[in-house]
Structures are given as C-alpha cells and as structure tokens.
Amino acid sequence: MSKQIEKEFLEYIQTMDAYREASALIGWDLRTGAPKKTIDKRSQVISILSKVHFEMATGEQMKSYLEQLSGYRGEQDMLEDILKECGLEFERMSKIPADEYKQYVQLQSKAESVWEEAKDQADFELFRPYLDQLIETNKKFIRYWGKEERPYDALLDMYEPGMTVEVLDEVFGALKDEIVPLVKRISESKKKLNTEFIYRHFDTESQRDFCLSTIKELGYDLDAGRLDSTVHPFATALNANDVRITTKYDETDFRVAVFGTIHECGHAVYEQNIDKALEGTPLCTGTSMGIHESQSLFFENFIGRNKHFWKKHFDKLTAASPEQFDRIDLDTFYEAINESKPSLIRVESDELTYALHIMIRYELEKMIFNGEVSVDELPELWNDKYEEYLGIRPEHDGEGILQDVHWAGGMFGYFPSYALGYMYAAQLKAAILKAIPHFDELLEKGQIEPIKDWLREHVHQYGKRKTPREIIQLATGEDLNPQYLIDYLKAKYEAIYEL
C-alpha cells in the first residue's frame, strides 16, 4: 500500500514539474522573441497552467499525500526531502486564503506596470499607494504564518532558507565598516585609471563570438543550453539539461556583454550540474537565491575579473576588436575593468560598491517590516543613505528608490541574497584555494575543469537537498564569514589604486 502511494506521489510530483517546465519555457520565449501581439493570449495560457500547478501544490490531493506519507523514512531518502520541500510550500500557501492570494497576484501585476510609469516619470507618489498595499499584504501574510515576532525573518526565509536579521546585521555591519572607508580612500586617491578605450566601438558579432567561446571554456554545456540576446539578461533552468542564458550587447561598452555573460554562465553551470537523479522534482534547482548568486558572482568576479584569467584571454579579446585595444596592455586593461566609482544605479555599480547598494535596501526593508518607517519617508531616507555610504545623492526618485522592479513584484527580503552571494563566493574561493592552490595557474592555462569539479562536488550537485548554511559549512568548514570578502576587496583595490 505505502509503496503504491509513494509511486503515485512521485508521478504527481513529475506532473507538477511538467507544468513548471512548460511555464518556464513560455516565460523564456516571452522574454527572448515572442511576437508582441501574442502577449494577451499567452498570459491567459500561463495563468491557466499556473492555476493548475498552484492547486496541485496547495490543494486537497497534496494535503492527502503529505498526511499519508508523513513521518516517511523509507529507503529512498530523496523522497523525504521532496516531502519536506512540498510540505513547506503547502504550509506557506495553504495558510493564505485563496481569494486574498489571488488579489495579491493581481496587485503585483498592476504594481509592476505602475512602477514602470512611476520610474519613467521619477514620481514616487504614483507608486506609493501600491507599495503601501504590497507591504500591508505581506505583513498580513506574515501574521497568517504566525511569524509576526520576527516579521522580516519570515520574508528572508523565502529566498534564503534559515537566514535571519541577526546574522545579516552582523555580517553586513562588518562589511560596511570596511567598505565605506575603502570607497572613500579610493575617491581621494591620486591614481587615475585609463578607461577611455572601454567605450570605443566593439561590434556585436565579435562580442558574441568571444562570449560563446569563453562560456564554453568555463564549462557551460551548449548542448544543454543556449545563448540569446535580451534587454534584461537572465538565466533560466527549464530543466538540468536545458539551462538558457541571455546577454545584452553594448557596442560602446563590451563589459556589459562580457561580464554579464560570464555572470549568467555561473548561474547556468550551477543548474546544469545538479545531480540528475533529482530531475523532475522540486529539489532540482539551486538551494537559495544567495547560493545561486554566489555561483554567478564567483564566475563573474573571481574568475572573470581575475588578472590570471585575462593572461589567457586578453589576446583573444583584443584580436576581436584590434583598433580598440591598440597600445593597451594587460595591466591597463585589468585596472580598467576593475575601476571602482560610486554610482547611483545598482546594476551599473562595480564589484566594490555593489554590496553597499544592497545594504541600503536591506536596512530600509528591515525598518519597513519592523514598523519603524512609513512609506512616505522612504525616498528621503534612501537618498540620505546613498549620501552617507557612497557620497552621492540621487537627484530624483527614478535614479533613487524607484530604480529596481523587485518591490513592485512584492519581493521583500530578496535583495540581501545579492550581497550574501558575494560573501559566499569569497568564502568558497578561499576554500577552493586550500584544495587547489594553483587556482590562478589553472586560469592562465584555461583549465577550469578542477575548479568546476570542486564546485560541483561541494555546491552544485546537491540542488535543494542541502540548505545554504549546510552547503557553506560543509564546503568551507565554517559558517558564513564576511572576512573573506573584506580581505579580497581590500587586497585587490589597495593594489589597483596603490593605497
């Protein structure tokens, strides 16, 4: 009997996964080249498929499986993990009344289009009532979950399971204490980098060829993925054998495509290397947003912005656009691609200042959900924090608080993942160095395999079968520790800016 239910449940899971995969393909298609007139009808299709998926995940049938299989400790320990994952999702969703959740989804959709207009017009007032409702709805959900004691932790947990304000305050505090003064020292340094050549013409086709050959060398399997071009680059895992990435080509700034593609390649290599036994289950994906971002940032910064990597690739890049790099040597190039300069826009910021952008939004989100700030006060507070941490102040909300779409989509608690990923990446890098001391030498030779193997063994393979914390502990022998990122940034930027 129990065997029969196990089998049925696993088939049920596979069916749910088919709905997810079909929706993911539709999403990819809409973002990469679907004809524009198809949007209305295709949205209906998505909504029909999502509704079925949602009912399967939160309805009576799932409840019955969870009850019948509760306390399962079978030979297949994978099933245990699947049950746990489904149970968490069921718990979370079944506590929210269906009509309230439906209203919330409609609110998100409306808020995203209003946000777009508000951003264009730099008019926070337009967006304010929607933001207010989104926040209130999330607060209500937190009460339904019975987590009003630590409201922001409940949100963090959705993106980074187990993460808490207590931990973030500590690690972000340590990071801020070191980065803010370092940024200031750089802004006062006499060293001027030559970056002019970056903005010279580099044609799209040549950029694409370079990107393709590079990600291939970095271990991205093009037989299990593809590279397209979009305005907003992304990686999406339809399944572990179909992980697609996109990039954006700027003919007057090759960094956009080169580092953007390497970044998405990091996400994709993670998904491509999850244990294939997890295929078709909810465990077959990255364990958290933070660990995901650790992989993309590892590839982008610890490989892509490493001088040793360019010892191998510089000639290939310059050959693709010879006039542009005329009389530019590797050192000049390396410094230029690592220039640090406070900027107002997160997605345009550099490796050093990036974490500060994240911390500002983290601090605001925390205040919002602790009831320490009203929505009206947010724009001013945002601007003050930019002045304090980065020494610059937005002139309007379009380049300030309205710059990112996340809040319009109700994604509170998501932002810290970006900075967490960065700290995880630095900590993993230090662990890899112990196992593979000749890391830089491998980059110089283009022999990425041992590094990729290490990441697969310690991070990728597990999918969702380990928590972020378990992964970091097992891979590095300790809990999250911001010191690795601090040491890395200090050493790197003090050298570049001769501080």
Place this chain on the structure above:
Amino acid sequence: MSKQIEKEFLEYIQTMDAYREASALIGWDLRTGAPKKTIDKRSQVISILSKVHFEMATGEQMKSYLEQLSGYRGEQDMLEDILKECGLEFERMSKIPADEYKQYVQLQSKAESVWEEAKDQADFELFRPYLDQLIETNKKFIRYWGKEERPYDALLDMYEPGMTVEVLDEVFGALKDEIVPLVKRISESKKKLNTEFIYRHFDTESQRDFCLSTIKELGYDLDAGRLDSTVHPFATALNANDVRITTKYDETDFRVAVFGTIHECGHAVYEQNIDKALEGTPLCTGTSMGIHESQSLFFENFIGRNKHFWKKHFDKLTAASPEQFDRIDLDTFYEAINESKPSLIRVESDELTYALHIMIRYELEKMIFNGEVSVDELPELWNDKYEEYLGIRPEHDGEGILQDVHWAGGMFGYFPSYALGYMYAAQLKAAILKAIPHFDELLEKGQIEPIKDWLREHVHQYGKRKTPREIIQLATGEDLNPQYLIDYLKAKYEAIYEL
C-alpha cells in the same frame, strides 16, 4: 442553469486550448533551437500535457458537456460549431480503447525512428513490419468507427472533411490525363532554359533580408509571428496572434528559401486572419489540410512564380546578389524559376510535376486500404508508377517509397491534401480574377492588400466554421473543379517551353 453550463463549457474549452498552445510552443522550440540534451525530459513534459488534453477531449467531463448541451441552438451560434467539432473528436477517439491508442502512439514514435534508419540505408525491409502494423492498426480503427464500407474515405475525412475516393478519382483522373502528356511534351521540347545562374552563391544574410521584406509586403504580420531557420521548414500557429514560420537557406540555390518562405507565409497569413472571435476555441485554425495548402500554394505559385510579381521584385533580388545575376534579364529569370523536370523526390519537384508525386501515393494508399495490395509489393509498384507517370525510375527505395515520413507517423489519407490544395488554389485564383481583374497589375505595384482582403473574406476568416467544400462553393460558385489548374498549367508551360 443552461447558461451556467455554457459558461463552464467555454472555460473548459479555453483550458484545453491552453494545453494545445503550450504543447505547440514546446514543439516549435524543439524544432528551432532547443538544446539537444533536453529532448528526453521535454518529451515527458509533452506527453504529460498531451495526456491531460486527451483526457479532457475524450473523457467523462466532455461526454457530460456534450450530453447536457446536445441539441443546443442558442443565440451564440459559435457554440453550436464548437460542440460539433468537439463531438466529432469525441466520437472518433472514444471508440478506440485507450490502451490500443496508447500502443499506437508508441508504435508511431518507434516507426519514425526506424523509418529514418531505413531511409538512410535505403532498406525497405527494415521499415516493412512497422508499416504493416501501422496499416493494420488503422484498419482496426476504421472498424471501430464502423466505416469499413469505405475505409479510405474514413482516413481522408480526418484531413479533408467530406472528401471521398469518388471525388478524388474523378479530379485526379482529369488532372493526370492532361499533365502526363504535358510533361512528356516538355521533355521532348527543343527549348533549353538557362538555369545555371540559380546555383551561384547567394549569401544567407542577404537571402534572409529579401525573404523578410517580401513576406512583410505579402501581408505577413511580424508583430504576430517570427521567421527562423530550420532544416525542415514549417508554419505553426500557436494562436492567431502568434503564427511562426521557418525556412531553410541554401547558399547555392536561393529558390529553396525564397519560394519556401513565401509558401510558409501563405499558411501563416491564413492563420493570422482567422476571425479573432474564435480565439481559444478548436475553430480557430485552418479548416482542412487541403484548404491550408491552397493558401501556401497560392502564395508560392500564383503570386511567387508569377512574372508580374517579379517585375516589382527582380531588381531587389538582383541587388542582393549582383554578381550572380550579372547579364540575367527578367525573362530568363522567370523561365528559370519555372523550369519543369521530372524528379524522384516530391519536395524537390516543380509546380507541374508535383501533383503526379501526390497521385502516386494516393493510388497506393487507396489500394492498401481496399486490400488490393500487400505491403511487400509496394516498392515495386511505386517504382512502376514513377516510370509510367514521370518517365523515371528510382534506383533504390531511399529515393522511392521511403522518401517521406508521413506513413511512419501513421498519416494515411494526408497526401491528397497537397494536390487538392493546388486545385483549390487555381480555382480561387480564377474567382479572384473575376473580382479583381487587375490582379497582375497589383502584383507589379506590390499592392497585395485587395488580394489579401479577398482571401480573408472568402477563406481565412472562417477558421473551422465552414467545411472545405462550403468555402470553395461560396468563394467560387461551384464545387472543386480541376479544370482551373489544368488550364493554368497548360497556358503557363506551353508558353515557357514554346510548345
């Protein structure tokens, strides 16, 4: 009460259509660039979605709707047509035992891969047992449907509703009586066409530009479609606002892409111009394979191979590949693109001999289902007919009976659509000429709108709300009449070959 059921049924239909659309997108993606390693998992997804769609179309719920709404004559006469369409599908599928149908689907899938190997090795024996089973299964289905009196009509009806052997024998007979002698006269004619320039280099990018601008001018809406490149070109309607086409570029034969793209464009313009009120219902598609093919062939031959069309486009084409067309004038070009020469391969054949290829397979299929031939005898019979109708004989089955995939997919009764489409197209052209006597002048000016409007009004808009026969009768004032095609071919080829 009845209102409530109508509403529920229409929602049910929309949900079924969402499954169809999602599967269609997956199909498009698999054929245009999905990574090869995704195929196994994606096939599972398709099979899960198809199963749900199949159960919705043939299960208890559909049965209940059909019963509750039977004899419906409401204000919405569209609903009547939807019920009729669903009823036909339900009748057809519910008479086949589910496990037999499942086995048949597996047989098709296996047979297609065996066929591929058999074709490559030119070894009919490999494929023979599968073909035998496919035929026997179809015969069994025909018995389940109670149509063993006229077995082949039952198959024809699936692709061309209402079409019968009686009609086909008559029209194909008339056509054959005229084409076979005409082909012979051409082969004996002294006129030699200059076709050498066709095989000179024409680069892909320029071909693509030409094709894109041409289909745009022909009324293909690129905001409701897209053009990609594939080995086997096709058109697929995800919905009426998303009808995608593909083409193949051969740098040493521009005709492949130019006429292939115009052909698929004809299919797509049909689907794009179906009445939008039918969206999300099973009526929102071409009424039959034959009418569909009439639209693609109308575009390809009656527009694309018309000299007046090239009076406008010849300069644009030659500008895209100037060396190739050096000292080639419009008359030489027109004759070359209309060269007629018996060939063994259907998809490579010309406008004149094409119908003969179709008739040969029709005659064999008819014999098969009338029990007049055994599978063993087919290859020899095939070769004899090629010799009789086209004056050439295949050297092996790879270029003979094994050339097309259709039989491996169980598609018996499909082939006649190709020739029907051709006859329909010629008959429609004659009707258009009555309404728009300055047809050729419009082509010369690139003013396709009135022609497209006529086709929309008389063919496209109806979707499946009219049968092929109704469409032809209403649009042309008479039943299918092969004389229009005969007259067209004779006039055209006697002029070109100066007979």
